[in-house]
Each structure stands twice: as structure tokens, then as C-alpha cells.
Amino acid sequence: MFVHAPAQESAAEDKQHLADAVLRSAAGCWLVVTLLGQWLFMYYVVALYGAATVTGRFEDWTKKATLFKGYLPGDTIGNLAFASHVLFAAVLAFGGALQLIPQVRERAIAVHRWNGRAFLVAAAMVGGGGLYMVWVRHARFNNLLACAVSLDAVLILVFVALTWRAARERDIARHRRWALRTFLVAQGAGFSIRVLYAGWSVFTAGAGTGKDMDGPTDYVFAFATYLLPLAILELYLRARDSAGTLARFATAIVLVALTAYTVAGTLAAAMARRALVG
Numbered sequence: 001m002f003v004h005a006p007a008q009e010s011a012a013e014d015k016q017h018l019a020d021a022v023l024r025s026a027a028g029c030w031l032v033v034t035l036l037g038q039w040l041f042m043y044y045v046v047a048l049y050g051a052a053t054v055t056g057r058f059e060d061w062t063k064k065a066t067l068f069k070g071y072l073p074g075d076t077i078g079n080l081a082f083a084s085h086v087l088f089a090a091v092l093a094f095g096g097a098l099q100l101i102p103q104v105r106e107r108a109i110a111v112h113r114w115n116g117r118a119f120l121v122a123a124a125m126v127g128g129g130g131l132y133m134v135w136v137r138h139a140r141f142n143n144l145l146a147c148a149v150s151l152d153a154v155l156i157l158v159f160v161a162l163t164w165r166a167a168r169e170r171d172i173a174r175h176r177r178w179a180l181r182t183f184l185v186a187q188g189a190g191f192s193i194r195v196l197y198a199g200w201s202v203f204t205a206g207a208g209t210g211k212d213m214d215g216p217t218d219y220v221f222a223f224a225t226y227l228l229p230l231a232i233l234e235l236y237l238r239a240r241d242s243a244g245t246l247a248r249f250a251t252a253i254v255l256v257a258l259t260a261y262t263v264a265g266t267l268a269a270a271m272a273r274r275a276l277v278g
């Protein structure tokens with residue numbers, strides 16, 4: 001019995017190493033796809049709205065894209081609020097993705113820190129701007145969707161504060177976890193919702209969606225766009241820190257499925273955006 005114990009332990013260790021490798025590979029694939037998708041999203045935001053926003057020609061927004069209460073004649077404050085919302089969304093897409101790259105964190109610490117500060121400021125502005133757009137400018141289809149956007153905005157602001165606090169306390173592990181959570185909720189109303197809908201149109205032809213965002217799928221997506229990524233992140237963090245190989249393999253499968261959906265949604269969204277940019 002005791003003679004075979006070392007062999008059994010070695011087999012268990014090999015299985016655990018394999019589970020670690022599979023989980024890391026799945027997370028790496030998701031990271032690469034997310035980086036490309038985020039920067040592609042940033043490109044289209046700048047291409048569609050950048051020049052018009054910087055020059056103050058807000059009326060040009062409607063020439064290439066139809067926006068829900070984007071530019072409103074005479075509403076200077078509201079137009080400026082939307083303009084800042086768009087510009088900070090571009091900062092989130094570029095800076096947030098940059099923060100995910102391990103080489104930047106390890107070899108360019110100063111870049112990571114200053115970019116992190118810019119990301120947190122942009123996230124706070126996007127969160128605050130979202131609340132303004134929904135409740136002051138009334139840029140919403142219905143109250144349920146407004147509540148979904150508001151919850152996302154509140155989570156952004158809370159996560160920004162917790163990320164900053166952890167960094168100030170030099171708790172790097174906790175800081176990284178909250179930074180990841182901030183990144184995911186901050187993308188909810190921008191990149192994530194577009195990928196979610198575009199991917200859904202690829203696989204189901206948009207089943208359950210309504211013209212005025214009043215279908216059952218619309219109501220689910222309103223919350224799922226940020227709560228689902230958060231749930232998957234928590235699953236990944238627990239599996240990564242767990243000693244169980246089954247949990248790691250199962251989480252890897254979930255990440256692979258998420259990555260495949262993200263690829264389909266990103267490509268579909270990019271094709272639609274390309275038509276708008278011309």
C-alpha cells in the first residue's frame with residue numbers, strides 16, 4: 001500500500017498541473033480576444049464620434065449613426081455630458097485593456113500606475129455620466145432598463161473606490177481582483193452589450209428582442225451584460241485558488257465557450273460598425 005503512495009501522489013500532481021495549464025490557457029485565449037475586441041471598439045468610437053466631439057460639432061453624430069438622445073439641439077449641458085461619456089468610453093476601452101497585459105504590469109510599472117489612475121477616473125466619469133444620462137436626460141426606453149443601467153453605474157463607482165483603496169493600502173492581490181471587477185462592469189454599457197447582442201443575432205437571429213428594447217431577451221441582457229461577466233470572473237478566481245482539478249477544468253470549459261461567443265459577437269459588431277464608418 002505504502003509503495004504505491006508516491007506514484008499516486010505524482011499522478012495527482014500531474015493532473016493538477018494539467019488543470020492549471022488548461023485554465024491558464026483558456027484565460028489567455030479570453031484575454032487575447034478581449035484585448036483585440038476592446039481596441040477595435042475604441043477605434044470605431046473614435047472614428048464615429050471623435051472628430052465631431054473634439055470640435056464641438058455634436059450634430060455630426062447623427063450623420064453616421066443613430067443615437068438614442070445623442071445630440072439634442074439646445075441641450076448644451078446634455079450634449080457635453082454625452083460627449084464626455086463617449087470620450088471616456090474610448091479611454092476605458094484602450095486603457096482598461098492595457099491594464100490586463102501582464103508584461104505591462106511587470107515591466108512598465110510607471111505606465112501601469114498612471115494608466116490605472118486614468119482608467120479609474122474614466123470609469124468614475126462613465127458611471128456618473130450614465131446616471132446623468134438616464135435620470136436627468138431621460139435617455140432610456142423604460143424604467144427597468146434604467147434601473148439596470150443605474151445598478152451598473154453604482155457598481156462602477158463602488159468598485160473604483162475599492163480598487164483605489166486596495167492600491168493605497170498596498171494590497172496588490174485585492175487591488176487586482178477589484179480592478180478586474182471594475183473593468184468588467186465598466187464595459188457593460190459599451191463593449192459588452194454590443195458583443196452580447198451581436199453574438200445573439202449570430203446564433204439565434206435576435207430571438208426575444210424587441211424594437212424598443214422591450215423583449216424578454218432585452219430585459220435579461222440589460223443586467224447580464226455586467227452581472228454575467230462578474231459571475232464568470234468569480235468562478236475563475238475561485239477555481240484558480242482552489243485545489244480541485246474538476247473545478248478548474250469546468251471553469252476552463254466555461255471560459256472557452258465565453259471566448260467563442262465573444263469572437264462571434266465581436267466580428268458581427270465590427271461588421272456593423274464598419275458599415276457605419278464607411
